[in-house]
Each structure stands twice: as C-alpha cells, then as structure tokens.
Amino acid sequence: MSKILIRGARVLGGEPQDVLIDGEVVEAVGSGLSAEGAEVVEADGKVLLPGLVDLHTHLREPGREDSETVLTGTRAAASGGFTAVFAMANTFPVADTAGVVEQVWRLGREHGYCDVQPIGAVTVGLEGRKLAELGAMHESAAGVTVFSDDGKCVDDAVMMRRALEYVKAFGGVVAQHAQEPRLTEGAQMNEGVVSAELGLGGWPAVAEESIIARDVLLAEHVGSRVHICHLSTAGSVEIVRWAKSRGIDVTAEVTPHHLLLTDELVRSYDPVYKVNPPLRTERDVHALREALADGTIDIVATDHAPHPHEDKDCEWAAAAMGMVGLETALSVVQETMVETGLLDWAGVADRMSSTPARIGRAGGHGRPVSAGEPANLTLVDTAYRGSVDPAGFASRSRNTPYAGRELPGRVTHTWLRGKATLVDGKLT
Missing domain, CATH: 2.30.40.10 (Urease, subunit C, domain 1)
Incomplete structure (x- = not known):
C-alpha cells in the first residue's frame, strides 16, 4: 500500500x-x-478526526434488504465519516445466535467500507422470555460484547438482572431500549401540549425514565455495565447524572435528531418525523445538549433506521418509526454542539469516536491521530x-x-x- x-x-x-x-x-x-x-x-x-464509530446502527440484513444491506449501510457509513458501526440485532432472523452474528460480521469484512461489529440480542427472538446465546455469541468469530433488544425494551426486571449478571463474566454490556410498554400502548408521539392539540396518543417521558431508573439500580446491585440507548428526556439526563455520581457503571447515548428536532414538527403530520423514542420538547433538546457537553451523556449514536418508501409515505398512524442518520450525523453535531460553542472538535472526537469505541471495545478504532x-x-x-x-x-x-x-x-x-x-x- x-x-x-x-x-x-x-x-x-x-x-x-x-x-x-x-x-x-x-x-x-x-x-x-x-x-x-x-x-x-x-x-x-x-x-482531521479519528474515524467515527457508531454504537447504534440498523443495517437490516438479514431479512429486510429492501430497507438496507450491510453493503449499502457501510457505504452510507463511510460517506458520513464512520470507520466502524455496531449493527443492531433486530433483523430477520434475529441476531440471537452465533450463526447470525457471524453472518453479519463476515458480510462487513467482505464489503470493506467500514468495520461491522454485530450486537447480539439479549433475549431469544427479542421476545423477553428467555436469554439468548450470550456466551456463544461472545465466543464466536464476531466476538460480541454489546447486547440489546433495541426496538423492544427488556421490561422484565428479572430478565434484565440475569442478562447483566451473564455479561459481567466477560466484561460485556447490555444496551437498553428504555420504554415501559404498558405506558406507551398506542403512543404516536411525545406526550404533551402538541399531542393533546393533535389528538395523537402520547408517549410520556416517564415511560423512558422509569426503566432507566430501574436499570441503573440493577447495574449497581449486580456490579455490571448498562448502556442507555437513544436517551431523549431531561428527566433521563438527571437520572443518569445521579447514577454516575454514585459510581454506577452506566453510559448513555443521544441521537443527532434528538439534539436538533422537536415535537413541534409533528404538526405537519409528516411521518418522516415519526421516530422511537419520539421527538421531545425544546426543554428536552436543551438538556440533552448540555448533558452531552458536560459528559453526562457519553456519546452520539445515530440510531440509523432505514425504511423503504412505502413504509414512510403513508398516514401517520400506519408509518414505521425511524430515520436514517449516518450521512448527516456529523453535520447535525457541528450545528448543535460546535457552532453553539458547547463542544470543540476534540470533544466531538471523544463523543463520536474514542468513547463509543471504548464502550463497544472496537479495537483499533477511536485511537489518537498520532504516530503508530x-x-x-x-x-x-x-x-x-x-x-x-x-x-x-x-x-x-x-x-x-x-x-x-x-x-x-x-x-x-x-x-x-x-x-x-x-x-x-x-x-x-
């Protein structure tokens, strides 16, 4: 070379x-x-920055290649400045066995636009009833260290405790999609003034915050690592800040869209703004930016969630939740964090490269731009x-x-x- x-x-x-x-x-x-x-x-x-690392990407392969493939997703990642991405487990079949995670890992190696590290499911089929093959996935060629049922919450406290205990043995981490399902049945957007005016089912902040509060206490009890996916409310920030003050081993991520967009955009009824967790209020956006700046929130993760045209170009209630984000993430962070003076470029490198690489143990990534x-x-x-x-x-x-x-x-x-x-x- x-x-x-x-x-x-x-x-x-x-x-x-x-x-x-x-x-x-x-x-x-x-x-x-x-x-x-x-x-x-x-x-x-x-x-010049160290290559970006995304701890939360949906590549959709296997099973939903009409939305994205490992090839197209890693090409999008390279276009956005990413050299490594962590692929979420909610594929078809679910990445809950060594065989499926190795398939995703090998596809990433074959295409070569960025490194692909699979995330293993916490429970079989994302159903929350039985632990998946956590040890086998970790010991596979993919070397899985991050486990998540993202898209669904591990809402059973006993199941979450068992998962935390299991991954502790090899230094893994459980990445929780914090959404109490009983509080969000039929929810379409953030619960608040806008949802009331539009007549859409509300998604209360407490549905996220209650799960985070429970899980940081479980992590403290077990002595294990927990990571909070796509944190979105001011209350969640305060819970994570409290947990860190107690020395609990918790990390958290925020998406670019939650740093910029608010639920006021839902007034258009454009399903492009329908996402999980939902867009929140201006107060939440301000709290998220401040928390990312002071380190309460550790990283930016895209939650890149591609969908085909027909799944989004429909009425709001029927539309799929999610946004693509790999190719715009750095621009949004520049606008919301750098141009506002909340972070310098060294801070961006920390939140979008070195810290996500450390959390996910992405060897060779997030390293300083220096000799050797x-x-x-x-x-x-x-x-x-x-x-x-x-x-x-x-x-x-x-x-x-x-x-x-x-x-x-x-x-x-x-x-x-x-x-x-x-x-x-x-x-x-």
Whole structure:
C-alpha cells in the first residue's frame, strides 16, 4: 500500500499539520512532512478526526434488504465519516445466535467500507422470555460484547438482572431500549401540549425514565455495565447524572435528531418525523445538549433506521418509526454542539469516536491521530454549508428529516486502516 500525505490538516481542530500514512498506520504527524512518491491530499485547513464509530446502527440484513444491506449501510457509513458501526440485532432472523452474528460480521469484512461489529440480542427472538446465546455469541468469530433488544425494551426486571449478571463474566454490556410498554400502548408521539392539540396518543417521558431508573439500580446491585440507548428526556439526563455520581457503571447515548428536532414538527403530520423514542420538547433538546457537553451523556449514536418508501409515505398512524442518520450525523453535531460553542472538535472526537469505541471495545478504532496508531481517519470540510439531498445518499433508504435543510460541514475523505473509502466526497 502506498504512502499518503495529508497536508495542512487541522488535527482535532488545532493548528494545521501534515499527517503521513504508511500502509495501515499513521507514520508521522508534524509540520513540513514529505515522502517521496506519496499520494498527496491537500487538506487546506480541513479538520482531521479519528474515524467515527457508531454504537447504534440498523443495517437490516438479514431479512429486510429492501430497507438496507450491510453493503449499502457501510457505504452510507463511510460517506458520513464512520470507520466502524455496531449493527443492531433486530433483523430477520434475529441476531440471537452465533450463526447470525457471524453472518453479519463476515458480510462487513467482505464489503470493506467500514468495520461491522454485530450486537447480539439479549433475549431469544427479542421476545423477553428467555436469554439468548450470550456466551456463544461472545465466543464466536464476531466476538460480541454489546447486547440489546433495541426496538423492544427488556421490561422484565428479572430478565434484565440475569442478562447483566451473564455479561459481567466477560466484561460485556447490555444496551437498553428504555420504554415501559404498558405506558406507551398506542403512543404516536411525545406526550404533551402538541399531542393533546393533535389528538395523537402520547408517549410520556416517564415511560423512558422509569426503566432507566430501574436499570441503573440493577447495574449497581449486580456490579455490571448498562448502556442507555437513544436517551431523549431531561428527566433521563438527571437520572443518569445521579447514577454516575454514585459510581454506577452506566453510559448513555443521544441521537443527532434528538439534539436538533422537536415535537413541534409533528404538526405537519409528516411521518418522516415519526421516530422511537419520539421527538421531545425544546426543554428536552436543551438538556440533552448540555448533558452531552458536560459528559453526562457519553456519546452520539445515530440510531440509523432505514425504511423503504412505502413504509414512510403513508398516514401517520400506519408509518414505521425511524430515520436514517449516518450521512448527516456529523453535520447535525457541528450545528448543535460546535457552532453553539458547547463542544470543540476534540470533544466531538471523544463523543463520536474514542468513547463509543471504548464502550463497544472496537479495537483499533477511536485511537489518537498520532504516530503508530491505525490510520482510521475522517477529513471534514467544516466551512461547507449546503442543503441535504437524499437522492445523493449511499443508503438504500431516504427517510431523512433533513431533506432540503441547510446543514454545515461535509466529510470529504474517509480512510479505513489507510485505505481510502471516500475521496473528495465520493465513495471509492
């Protein structure tokens, strides 16, 4: 593999430097670097970050290839600056056995646009009645360490306790979709003023917060790790902050759309805004941003949830829940966190690369941009502003809430172990 010289990049938003890649690793970082025969990429002050890591992606394969495949999903990931994604287990068949997680893992290795780490189901068939093959999935070639029934909540306290006890033996983590099902029957959107005015079934904040409160206490009792998926309310923030103050081993994620969008958008009855958990209030959005800035919320995760056109282009009540997010995540974080002064680019690298890699134990990812480290890198033109055009997405699905919206920033290059997967905004 030839050498690559990235000239004049602002590493983590700092002063311009040169970065030399040799094969799969960074050889040197400094000023005035040169290398005979190297391919030169003129960064011109663009920001260079460690490759992004998404702890919460739906790739849909096997079973829903009409929505997404491992190939199209990883192409979307590379377009968004990601070098590793964690694939959720709610496929058909469910990823609740070593065989299914190995299938997803091998598909990721074959396509090569980013590393794919499967997430194993907590319970068989996501049904909440019997623990899945947690140990077998961990010991498989996929080496699963994160387990989740995402899309459904592990609402049985005894089952959740058993899962936490089981994964503790090998340092795994249970990622909980916090939704008390009895409190959300028939729910269509956030419970509040807007739902009352629109006559749509309300999804109360307490349905999320009560599960989080229970699970952090269970994690403390067991001495195990719990991760909270797509945290969305101000009350949830306070519970996680309290748990961390007690030394409970809890981490939490927020999605880009919950950092930007509110339930006021549902007034349009456009199903593109229908998502699980639902869009919340302006107060919640403010609390989520502050919590991500101060570290109460550990990471940004996309919850990339692709759906075919017919599943979203219908009446609100019948529409599927979810939004695509891999190709717009960094732009939304730039708008909501960087341009508001809540995070600098080093903070973005922490929340979108190093910390998710640490939580999921994604070896080789989230490492510093320094000599001897794997060349998993993302180059971002932070000065760019443009309208989102879903027609240009690499994802198979187009259900984005940002169509036609102007967002800042554009990923121009992505390197996976020194191999370019995206060059000048185009997939290789």
